[in-house]
Amino acid sequence: MKIRILLLTLICAVATVPGVRAQEGKAKSADQDEQTELGAKMEKVGAAFRKLRGSAADATKNADSLKQIAIIRxxxxxALKFDPAMKADKPAADQAKFVAAYQTKLKEEIAVVEKVEAALKAGNNEEAAKLVAQLGQDQKDAHKQFKKGAPKKQ
Ligand code: HEM
Incomplete structure (x- = not known):
């Protein structure tokens, strides 16, 4: 008798788990749906930038640093082709100006990325590391200005 109850409990548990998993899956994909196309590009920038931060100062890692630079660029x-989600929060009259400012900032940032590339190719890792630190600061400033929900004070 006890064995039957145990078996029944087991069957119920096994039957419920996939249901729970499916719901978890749904919640996850709902989150993913919220990611913008711009967000997806930025996520790739973020992953490559994390690696670059760890390798920029080290001349023996220049080949990998240059790979990350290519991904970031x-x-x-x-990302220049997309408008930030924050645009929708701006009054209609200010939106074009907001998008233009976003593009200008992003182009400036790409120019800094190209400077990092040049420094690495010249074997100047000290300069490369300084520029990468600058990129990190620029990222914070740019996100305060253009990224919806980013903390205003960091
Ligand atoms: C090294 C520099 C940068 C890194 C590592 C970086 C990284 C990221 C990451 C990880 C996200 C979140 C993505 C997500 O999960 O959806 C993000 C979002 C965003 N970033 Fe950057 N970012 C950088 C520079 C910039 C610059 C220079 C700008 C603008 C000029 C910018 C504008 C944005 C915007 C607007 C979003 C929100 C996405 C949206 O509105 O749809 N980022 N970034």
Whole structure:
């Protein structure tokens, strides 16, 4: 008798788990749906930038640093085609100006990325590391200005 109850409990548990998993999956995909196309590009920039931060100062890692630079430049350039989600919070009359300012800032940032590339190619890792630190600060400033929900004080 006890064994039957145990078996029944087991069957119920096994039957419920996939249901729970499916719901978890749904919640996750709802979150993912919220990511913008710009957000997806930025996520790739973020992953490559984390690696670059760890490798920029080290001349033995220049090949990998240059790979990350290529990923950052490619995705920042692609990000120029999209408007920040924050645009919708701006009054209609200010939206064009807001998007233009976003594009100008992003182009400036791409220019800094290109400077990092030049420094690495010249074997100047000290300069590369300084520029990467600047990129980190610029990122914070840019996010305060253009990224919806970013903390205003960091
Ligand atoms: C090294 C520099 C940068 C890094 C590592 C970086 C990284 C990121 C990351 C990880 C996200 C969140 C993505 C997500 O999960 O959806 C994000 C979002 C965003 N970033 Fe950057 N970012 C950088 C520079 C910039 C610059 C220079 C700008 C603007 C000029 C910018 C504008 C934005 C905006 C607007 C979003 C929100 C996405 C949206 O509105 O749809 N980022 N960034």
């Amino acid at each position: 490619e995705n920042m350039t692609a």
